[in-house]
Amino acid sequence: MRRILLAATSALAMSAGIAQAADLGVPRQPIAAAIIAPAFNWTGFYVGANLGIGIANTNYSVLTGGLLSGSGTGLVAGLQVGYNHQINNIVLGVEGDAGYFGVTRRADLGGGNFIQWRTQWDASLRARAGVAIDRxxxxxxxxxxxxxxxxxxxxxxxxxxxxxxxxxTRLGFTLGAGIEHAVTQNVTIRGEYLYSNYGTKILNVDNVRLETHKFRIGVNYLFSTGPSAVVARY
Structure with missing residues (x-):
């Protein structure tokens, strides 16, 4: 009986050692981990300022027999306020802006006679639609x-x-395009072109056309950029 008990105990011990060795030989599998990659979100209100060059075109060169150039160039500067809403990588929004548009053209006709036209300000209320590539x-x-x-x-x-x-004061339409980049989580810079057409109306005694072009840069402060996106990588 004693010999039988000793043999059974030895067999159990050998089986446990073999099982433990087998477990040690199997490499552990890594556990998948989600990595949070911050993605910029354009959603939120913003305010900003802009500066650039404006061109105003009229038909005064025709009305004055060519004595007055039909276009002039000057400084533009202003403020803007708006709101963006991002859906996936599509950004929709609305923006209003107003500012200085300083273009003046003058022709001296002799004998103290002259004619001058000028623009001093402009404003717009626009929809925006774009594609976000992160920032x-x-x-x-x-x-x-x-x-x-x-x-x-x-x-x-x-x-x-x-x-x-x-x-x-003329009313018309405006169209344009631009590119904007977030340099920090709340500060963005942009470059933008806008074309505006105000039609032809009687001014003094002549039918005067007015259209403008603006090339400007701007900076905005975003009050909220919304939650960051979470990207899982394995």
Missing amino acids: TLLYVTGGLAAADISVRGAAGLPVAFFPFSASQ
Whole structure:
């Protein structure tokens, strides 16, 4: 009996050792881990400022017999406010802006006679739609626009004796495109082009056309960029 018990105990011990060795030989499998990769989110309100070059075109060169150039270039500067909403990589939004549009053209006609037209401000309310590539946004924009145009001068030969002046606020449409990039979580910079057309209307005694082009850069502060996206990698 004693010999039988000793043999059984030895067999059990050998079986346990073999099983333990087998377990040690099997490599452990890595556990999949989710890595949180922060992705920029464009959702939120923003405010900003812009600066650039504006071109205003009129048909005054025709109305004055070619004496007054039909286009002029000047400084543009202003403020903008808007809201973005991002759905996947599509960004939709609305933006309003207003500012200085400083273009003046003048022709001296002799004898103290002259004619001058100028623009001083413009504004717009536009929709925006774009594609976000993480921190870079490519977008198009369009909507309503407003601007002023004025004319003044003096007429009479040989010496000017009949001064005149008139001004209007014009309404029209605007279209454009731009690129915007987030340099920090809340600060973005952009480059943008806008074309605006205000039609042809009577100004003083002439039918005057007005259209503008703006090339500008801007900076915005985003008050909220929403939650970051979570990307799982294994």
